[in-house]
Amino acid sequence: MGKNLTVYLLAGVLTSTVLTGCVEQQIYTNPATGNGLIMIHQLNTSYNPKYIIASNYPMEEAFVNATASQYLLPLNLTQVVNIQSLNNVFQLTENQQTLLKNNGFVVIDYGRVDDIVQPYTEMKEKGIPIFVTTDTLLHLYHIQFDEILKSVEEKEFFDDILDVSKTLFERAKKDYELFTNPDLKEAARRNVAYFAVALKLLQTPTDEYNGSENIRGVDFTVPEYVTEEVDSEINLINTHTGFSKSPIFHYKEDYSQYIPRGHYTQSEKLKRYFKALMWYGRMAFLLKGGEPHCPACDFLVSEENARIATIQAALISTELLDAQVNGKTAEELWRRIYSVTSFFVGTADDLTPYEYLSCIAKVFGLRFNVTELANYTKLFDLKMELAKLRNPEIYGGTGECELPSTATPDDLNKVLDKTKGMRFMGQRFIPDSYMFQRLVFPAVDSYLGDDTPFTLEYTMGGPTRCFPRGLDVMTVLGSKRALEILEEEGDTEYEHYYQQLSNLSENFAKVNTTEWNRNLYFSWIYTLKSLLKEFNESYPTFMQTKAWQDKELQTVLASWTELRHDTILYGKQSYTPTKTSWEPPPKPVVGYVEPVPEFYARLLSLTAMTKDGLSELEVLNETEKSRLETLQDILSRLISIS
Template identity: 35%
Template sequence: MNNKLGLKILAILLAIAMIAGGTVAASPANGSEIPHPANMDSIEEIYPLDDYAKEKLFENGFVVLKDHEHGNISDCYWGLFDESNVSVFITTDALLHIFHVVHDDMLKEIEKEHLYNSTEFLVQDMQKLSMDEYQNTSPDLAHVKEAARRNVVFVTVACKLLDGSYPVPGYAEENVTEYVRKILEHSATEFYPGDDYTQYKPRGHYEGDPALERYFRCMKWLSRRILRIEDEMHPEDSHIEIVQAAMISEMLRDSPEDMRLWGKVYNVTTLLVGTADSITPVMVKNATDNVFGANFTASMLENTSNIEKLRVEFRKPEYPESEIIPVPLYSPGDIPPKYIQFMGERYVPDSYVFQQDTYPHIPYLTRLPKGLEVMATMLGSERADQLLESEKETYTGLESQMNKLESEFGNYTTEDWKKNVYCNWFYTLDPLLVEFNESYPLFMQNTAWQDEKLNTALSSWTQLRHDYILYAKQTYVPCPVAQGYGYVEPIPEFYSRLSSLCRKIETELSDEGVLPEKHRDGFSSLAGKLDTFGTYARKITHNETLTTDDGEYVYGGEQDDIHGFGLWLLGFFSGWNDGIMEEEPTLVADVCTNSFTKRVLHEGVGRFNPVIIIYREPDGKALAGIGYVMSYYEFEEENYTRISDSEWKKRVETDALPPRPFWTDSFLYPAEERVQGDLNRDGVVTAADAVIALQIAARGRHNDLADMNGDGRVTALDALRILHAAVGGVEL
């Protein structure tokens, strides 16, 4: 190939990359040059930069140093405390991580001190009531008798998961033993009407704590077990299961204490993560009251005509259809749209996005979605949408589905976003995902910073999924005085929303009587700090000077307050809040499962990376600051494998990590090395990559990683080469 032709091809490829929203970092929108900071030597004493790192720093106004990794956020910022000539940069990542630590620790304590005991009392009492129902039901009522027996099995499994020595009646022993074995082994995967028992592997903050592991398995069982209203493929079972549901509703009706316990567990978890994505026992009671009146008894459902009357009632719109498929299916129509669950896995909007962006809504059996789709559709991130261009070109129908979802979420009101902690967390992330205009500092006015904020939002979203992995579908010494430069990430609305979320949790869970005092104090302290930083952020956006210690302020100026963030963190995690223990950011959550390929999508967070920024003060002085940002990973596991936190931490410690997403190249130094043929960017070449290459070829598109022979084209032969590489064959 001659040089002119090569340059033409290179120019075309660069143009395509820019049109497709690739990771070529744009300079600040107003064309201004990044100034040289007065304190650059002090910065490099902490993090030396080679010429390539400096090139990225002065191109974008910031750089994230991938090869420098840190664990505890307090250690990160405390290490800068005595560096008075270094500007301490408070990142949204740091504050989101602190919120996650307090929130996750709170959730653990609420579960151990309140929900565990309430659940145990509830299922043990309902087990006794179920046994009485079975004993008192005449054998002449065959369906009702079997429904009563199955209810004994259902609640006895729950009791057994909390207490391995719990007695089992002989008529239920075979079924109970089998279910408990499958749950404890958490390896079997059954298609509907069975269950995916890999979901019962304790993950998140439940792993490693015996009590929380027992609670996890029990609550999963109570939330996942489906009672069918109607099922043409299994009519006998659906007849029995609708009777089961009516019996459970009747037992709760007749036992005010059990109804109180069920309501406590359901209401607290609803405040946190939202309502069930199924019909609840309370709705079943409403249905039986509407059809049969207050004198309803389950024995009335031996009559098939009464069963049909109840089914007609359930077909009314006030009884919700489930939005998210909970179990593996051979085909999408296998599972009926409405079913009943005792506690119900919760409807979460990001799982709804994943449901809508996969088969059968788009015609590709093997596809797993991307975290970017959540940011693009739920939060309207234009940058995320740009980065998904090649994905939309590859998978017909994805773009129209995403447009539909974006329209749906665009109709959400502020009240919709604030209805529970889970949705409110997304609402807090929303201000991070905008295109920052000329009113913001230069380092924020480029696509690289938008990519870094996607990294922040996706990392925080991973923490959210991790915290709610059970329900969705952590001698007195006088303080020194801080002195030095300081700067906060100037997004005022972010601080306001996260502060509001802290106060919402503090108020609503206190009203329920379940919020521990240390977490109430923790959320209150964090909210106060966020309010202060929000004030500083507004001053920065208005080009006002943050004060320094000139003797006028008793405790130093505003920049000194920021510079001393590390000291505040040490106090926050070591004593002021009576035992909230700091956690490293490394965690993982599985978020989507493909029944056809048996592959499981995971979102992970690694260690903190330092970020160096360059900014101007209102007087024109240029300074460099150091802060810390999270590291986001997205990867797939085969054969229904679900990775726990401890397994992920081992990968982090041994550097056995998947590559960072391709779009992080715009702000990371050094950038990730890309594997030729790895089109879904999961770090390995598989047959799935060959399928993607074939689709690219069919559409006449180009992708550098798919062009295996470097001829500037992607053809079916390239797809074949990728397939050979995937199976270890010879290169063609």
């Protein structure tokens, strides 16, 4: 090894389903009679939104055909030409020097900084060569993703969901006044309460609010006949103590989910939006009910409550497309929010109003009287058609379901089946939550070891795997190092763990490029996946070490955490069922780029997909578009350099 070897300090900051039945339908009702005539006009739309989204992804892959110069480890630090400069600036400890010698690189704590560029600027000023790592690029993309989403939520979606809520609230009130059939009247009453909760969440100041923001308001009065239920729901949401029985929906809900987090803590408007969208995303109009009903039973609610809930969902679905909001239908505003958020995070895991409309048309025809929704035979036929539709794939905590200690994956499917129903703006299917679901009880069962790993929880049914880990996701995505760590820490010592892991790994290995890029969430994970491989002799020596695998794994986990943070409102969280101005050009900086062209190519494609897709959806302003274009330029250069 020659004396020209230079150490580039690793200063990268380690940043810690389809819209099925998408038939556009127009529904015209005449609620003034109390016996509204419903007419459904089906428009021929044959596109699949998932693949329309994927079409924005430029499928460009980088192929590595190079051989980096190799050297022997451990290093002889006396032959590193700038080792003294490094020591003078960073005062490397004995342990850090040992790590540098053994691995060919070392990561040091740079302290907490708010500006991702600051460490690079300071190293340049001190004459230290720069090493640009993937961490920086991933963090830059996260900033763009999060800021764009936050901007459209504040500037557009808050007002839109407020208008939709107010309009459907008033329609439900009118329905209640005019309906005479007991079931229709009760369904309308509960819909009044449902939309009243959302309106109060959007219009009631939080305790921390100082009145500094210009937040639009609307006039509405909660009728006396739902005041008690609405106030009880609001109290449960604001105290967010955990699972309690919903006064409106009659099953247990996890009210701890309504604590604003992520970027939703940054303004009063976002806090209110978070609570309202969480309400619309989590609360389900359950399809199935019966006796007995309880968290451990075959049903979560009574047959009567399920019947009323189905009528509620049918009323909402039909009136959504007919109700007028400032010259548009409520459905147009709903679809705008749903389309944009689907591009970011994906489509709903639960049934949507569109799917209910499709079944309504099949059972009742394209022209029928609203009173037919209360006909037991017709309603039964509707529920049978709805039952044929897809089940959710992720259990989101509905009803705090309980399973016996002998439960199997088939019992999980039963839980998914009994929590089936429409959600107004349902949370989205995301792959990591699906993986989590399949790597905890009941898919994975009893603990076989004799320690207390992170994933272990002692339940009434004995010790079992109740908590998944981010390393589980990375293992499914192909990281051998992640599996090693899980095994070292005892988190794989469960009955059926390896079987479930094998099934997941096999299934996700079959996912093609188009499927991986169905939305920005999936595509982000696809980008991270390229860093989880083992690097061969085509790459620099330091990248072939286990220490570098750990560094890359940390990078991926950190970026994945940012992804979850950015999408906390829309991504469906899995639950484990209870077991019982111009300046002169800067001086060139001596530096080094982490040689991972495949990663840069995927991140470039993801950035292009973000820019092009959100431009088509008319979400981006010129500043946001320019920032994404700048990131594209940087990534193109990095591909060439690496």
